[in-house]
Amino acid sequence: MTTIPVLEARGLTRSFGNVRALDGVDFDVNAGEVVALIGDNGAGKSTLVKALSGNLALDSGKILFSGGEVELGSPSEASRLGIETVYQDLALAPHLNAAQNMFLGREIAKPGFQGRLGFMDNKTMRAKSREAFDELGATVRSLSDPVGSMSGGQKQAIAIARAVAWAKGVIFLDEPTAALGVVQTRNVLETIRRVRDKGVGVVFISHSMPHVIDVADRVQVLRLGRRVATYEAKKTSVEELVGAMTGALDGAHS
Amino acid sequence: MTTTEAVPRTAGTAPEISRAHTFKQILQVQSFQILLVLLVIFLAFSALAPEVFPTWGNVRQIIQNVSILGVLGIGMTFVIVTSGIDLSVGSNLVFSGVVAAKVMQAMGDSGWGTAIVGILVAVGCGVGWGLLNGVLIAKAKVPPLIVTLGTLGGALGLAQVITGGVDIREVPAVLQDTIGYGNVPGTTLPTISLIAMVLILIFGTVLHRTRFGLYTFAVGSNEESARRVGVKVDRQLISIYVLSGGLAGVAGILSLSQYGTTAIAGQSATNLNVIAAVVIGGTSLFGGVGTIFGTVVGLFIPAVLQNGFVIVGIQPFWQQVAVGAVLVLAVYVDQRRRAAAARGHAAQADGKKKLFGLRSR
Numbered sequence A: 001m002t003t004i005p006v007l008e009a010r011g012l013t014r015s016f017g018n019v020r021a022l023d024g025v026d027f028d029v030n031a032g033e034v035v036a037l038i039g040d041n042g043a044g045k046s047t048l049v050k051a052l053s054g055n056l057a058l059d060s061g062k063i064l065f066s067g068g069e070v071e072l073g074s075p076s077e078a079s080r081l082g083i084e085t086v087y088q089d090l091a092l093a094p095h096l097n098a099a100q101n102m103f104l105g106r107e108i109a110k111p112g113f114q115g116r117l118g119f120m121d122n123k124t125m126r127a128k129s130r131e132a133f134d135e136l137g138a139t140v141r142s143l144s145d146p147v148g149s150m151s152g153g154q155k156q157a158i159a160i161a162r163a164v165a166w167a168k169g170v171i172f173l174d175e176p177t178a179a180l181g182v183v184q185t186r187n188v189l190e191t192i193r194r195v196r197d198k199g200v201g202v203v204f205i206s207h208s209m210p211h212v213i214d215v216a217d218r219v220q221v222l223r224l225g226r227r228v229a230t231y232e233a234k235k236t237s238v239e240e241l242v243g244a245m246t247g248a249l250d251g252a253h254s
Numbered sequence B: 001m002t003t004t005e006a007v008p009r010t011a012g013t014a015p016e017i018s019r020a021h022t023f024k025q026i027l028q029v030q031s032f033q034i035l036l037v038l039l040v041i042f043l044a045f046s047a048l049a050p051e052v053f054p055t056w057g058n059v060r061q062i063i064q065n066v067s068i069l070g071v072l073g074i075g076m077t078f079v080i081v082t083s084g085i086d087l088s089v090g091s092n093l094v095f096s097g098v099v100a101a102k103v104m105q106a107m108g109d110s111g112w113g114t115a116i117v118g119i120l121v122a123v124g125c126g127v128g129w130g131l132l133n134g135v136l137i138a139k140a141k142v143p144p145l146i147v148t149l150g151t152l153g154g155a156l157g158l159a160q161v162i163t164g165g166v167d168i169r170e171v172p173a174v175l176q177d178t179i180g181y182g183n184v185p186g187t188t189l190p191t192i193s194l195i196a197m198v199l200i201l202i203f204g205t206v207l208h209r210t211r212f213g214l215y216t217f218a219v220g221s222n223e224e225s226a227r228r229v230g231v232k233v234d235r236q237l238i239s240i241y242v243l244s245g246g247l248a249g250v251a252g253i254l255s256l257s258q259y260g261t262t263a264i265a266g267q268s269a270t271n272l273n274v275i276a277a278v279v280i281g282g283t284s285l286f287g288g289v290g291t292i293f294g295t296v297v298g299l300f301i302p303a304v305l306q307n308g309f310v311i312v313g314i315q316p317f318w319q320q321v322a323v324g325a326v327l328v329l330a331v332y333v334d335q336r337r338r339a340a341a342a343r344g345h346a347a348q349a350d351g352k353k354k355l356f357g358l359r360s361r
Helices: A045-052 A075-080 A098-103 A112-116 A122-136 A152-166 A182-197 A209-215 A238-246 B023-027 B030-048 B056-081 B089-107 B112-138 B144-163 B173-180 B191-209 B211-221 B223-228 B233-259 B270-280 B292-312 B318-345
Strands: A007-016 A019-029 A034-039 A060-065 A068-070 A083-086 A170-174 A201-205 A218-223 A226-232
Touching (some): A007 A045, A019 A034, A019 A201, A034 A045, A045 A201, A083 A152, A098 A122, A098 A152, A122 A152, A122 A182, A182 A201, A226 A238, B030 B292, B056 B191, B056 B211, B056 B270, B056 B292, B089 B144, B089 B270, B112 B173, B173 B233, B191 B233, B191 B292
Parallel strands (some): A019 A226, A034 A218, A083 A170
Antiparallel strands (some): A007 A019
């Protein structure tokens, strides 16, 4: 392919003690593309996502954003590039409400002197949060209740809406459908397509092969801290993916 | 969050389930429940001693007695909202008072110039201890309980080293006359109480209305999530312990002004009294929930009990028994509420919990 990937990893390594969590892993995602990242437990998926979202220091390797090498030393540096992540544990503050979580770390200040004193424009933040949830078709019933009192699906919707709202380059979704019901899962997959159509690169981690084949454009398979295969989602099958994940097809693919 | 505002229904947004606070909902709020308890106690003593208890002179006395604890309670509320603790406030108060008294003694005269230097020295000392606490907690990752237990001993010990264990009783007259037992000109309100009230209003606004306050709740609610969205968690924690220390310094100069002595041995239970008030007021030791208003109410309950018991002729020692019972009861109510939320009752009852933080895990 001739297009420059919006985010590319080359030969990333990271060890935890004697365990090589990442062993020279490569990865790439283009703008306006859904890449599924699959692999067995311990293959290094979550570690790779942490590295690419500024949450993990690397032993070696290069990360390129739109072709230029970048250092992702902290989550805020990743955010500045428009890289957002929805973590498996969602990482919401349970005592804060949906709008506060949505804008946490990016609060809109009141204009003028009040803003410089640290006062926030809650009205605007609430209105914009409501817009963002509506755009996703997310049912967040209240913007003023603490999110800790909400259902898993609502929390998920808030976490995804937050990432989608700020992601300009790449969005990572670490098992976004693991705790969801049928309808909510369909909403999430629909959201993924919509975000892709906005031109954002979506990286989708899942253990659910049917979902992967359904929503992804390409599938990249990790095993033992390396990328062992890349498939076009349209031309692959669940059997082939499982085979690549477990190593049963070793030798059959590059 | 834990502010008391209702959500305005904004035109153009999808219909928000906006509920007016019914009386029943307000009853669910711990700081309000505790306000009712305070009211009942107040009315009971008023009925028992109608000539003495409910007079301005007596109420003024109570207000004056809680003022210094109120200043400490502000910082403690911030600290406990982050799920931390500051055991060092009493020792810090003593240390700041001692150093300020020493400096003012050395300057010799008893005018405002000396007093202002003394105030700055006391606040500076408090900030210093707070900074030490904050850096050890945020950067060295030593648990707050241990760090502040260490500085509790450190500050008190150094105060005794500086004075040789003998209280300094020379305090500039201007401090004693104006701040110590003076009134706000033209009123009978103690100056010391006005100072406490102003600080409570300022920092209540900071906690409940500003970004700094929001980050305080965010750090207490889920430190990791705050870090991931780019909140500077370490800096936030350090600032909060500096605030608590600085206010302990302010309390040090207020105590010096009020009592005219450094009262080195007099603050051994101050930290626990302040923590009890914060917790009675509905601030959760697990972080993420709390109000300055609750803390103020929580301070008045022991003070009113103490005062009332003396007036109606009950041994004042009963006050400690009563406060202990209220404290345990307050935490029990908080625990039950959180257990109910964890069981999933929250979904049906979310309206009632508008003013509460609930933890999901």
